Each structure stands twice: as C-alpha cells, then as structure tokens.
Amino acid sequence: MGSDPYSSLPVRAETIPGAARFLSAGRGITMPEPGRLAATHWITSVEEGRKIVQELAALKVDVVKIWVDIRGGKYQKLTPDMYGPIIEEAHKAGLRVAAHIFDLEDGKGLIRARVDALAHGVRDKDIDQEMIDLFRKNPQLVLIPNLPARGVKEDLSWLKPALSEAEWNKLEAANTERAQEQFFYGIQARNLARLYGAGALIALGTDGNRPWGPHDEMADMVHAGMSAMAVIVAATRNSAQFLRLADAGTLEAGKSADFIVLDANPLEEIGNTRRISAVWLRGVQVDRSAYPR
DSSP states (O other), rough: OOOGGGGGGGGTOOOOOOOOOOOOOSSSSSSSSTTTTTTTTESSHHHHHHHHHHHHHHHHHHHSEEEEEOTTTTTOOOOOHHHHHHHHHHHHHHOOEEEOOOOHHHHHHHHHTSSSEEEOOOOOOOOOOHHHHHHOOOOOOOOEEOOOOOOOOOOOGGGGGSSSSHHHHHHTTTOOOOOHHHHHHHHHHHHHHHHHHHOEEEEESSOOOTTTHHHHHHHHHHTTOOOHHHHHIIIIIIIIHHHTTTOOOOOOTOOOOOOOSSSSSSSTTTOOOOOEEEETTTEEOOTTTSSSO
C-alpha cells in the first residue's frame, strides 16, 4: 500500500459506486490539550509546527486545520508567532489552512496572517467594522459558519420514520427551549448576517456527525439572515470551489452530474431541502430503497 499511512483507507482518492467523495485534512494542529484524545498534533514550538505541515503535505492532505481556542479557559492556544509560520509553511506547499476560532481578536490575527478559512464564525462577541474591513480586503477568505443549535424546540417529526422508538424518544427529550444556546446562536447569527451583507465568501460546513446536519445548518443560515439562494450557493458552488473540486458544485456541461431532486421548492422554504425525491451521483441515480426514509 506504500508509505502513506492513509493509503490503507479504501475511500481515499477512490471512486466508490453510490458513495460520495472523501477528502481529508489529516490530523489538525493545536497546543497540548491534556485530557482530550490526542487526535490532533500537539505542538509547543514553531519548528514543530513547520515540521508537521511538511509531514501533512507529504501525505497529500487536502487542507491543514489548526485550532486557536482556549476551549473555555482549559488550554493554551496557538499564538500569532506560532500559527503565522504554520500558515506560511502550508502556503509554500500549496495547501490552504482552515482555523477553528472562538474569539474576535483571534479571527483578526489569523486573517492578517493570511489564513484561508475560518471554521466557525466569531463566537465571543459581535464583530466590529475592523473585522468587516478585513474580510473585504481578503475576498478569497472563506467563512464556514458552523452555527450552533438555536436552542429552541423544533418540529422534528420528519425524522421519526427513520428512527427507532428509543432513538426518537431520546431526541425529543432533548428538544427543549435552552436559553444559553439561544444567546450563543444570537451572537453568531448576527455576525454571519453582517458578513453576508458585506459580501463575504461563505461555504457550508457542520460541526457534528448528524446525517441531517447540513439541512439544519442551511435552515439556521437562512434564519440568521441569508437568502435561501445564497445558502444553496454556499452549500454547492462555494464549497466545491474551496475544496478545489473543479468538476462539481454547479450544473454545467462537462461537470459531474451530482444533484438531488426535491419534491418542493427550497427557495420558498429552505426546509424543503429535506424533501428528497431522488439522488443522482456521477450521472447515476442512487438506489435509496435500502435506506430508511
């Protein structure tokens, strides 16, 4: 299988009938976080950071991810004198860098250091004019909002047919009004609305492993103030461009025929993205009969 430790993964750079493409950031980079799983690379020096980027480049990862977050005061975070060289080294290797952030000032520092994407919007406070100006000066910078839950009770009945009774009851038990979540969603929603209004380049991403996560994220982005069309463009064209998938993201001659057929118009109600009639992947309709509806 070669020296690439990721080459043992059958989904890496492989076209599997009926399956989506798989791209990887490999292991991310952050300061030591004792008590957490060591899934990321823990570094304490610039030299370590540069070396890890070189290792990731040799593995042919698609993007480098870094964390700049004290995680509620529990850990130290990468400082500008550490993440700056990491970004520089990644760019030398032709790789983009996506940064997990929380605080406004960290977001500004990362943009000045030429980061390529912010994974999460600013979450500690409402952004200021300086942040908006930084986005305007860097039109290729991508914002991936990764909005949190709104903290309100929702109608989840559309999920019930696909869940066992125990799974449904567990989901409904957690489906309550949650004031703290409403507060944090409000900060990020306002920040997203301001950057959207300023013309920031926005893509779609989620911060969890729920199969329906993208549908929730699209609905939350519309609720925050984006138009339904802008959200659909973020989820398709903009996301494909960020991932450098030249043959995906839009329906055009010569591109891969990857699309879904809906039973209702998502421009009228973004929740209609859940009303899926058919899925087409690389020009072939996916047999969904084996999957729960």
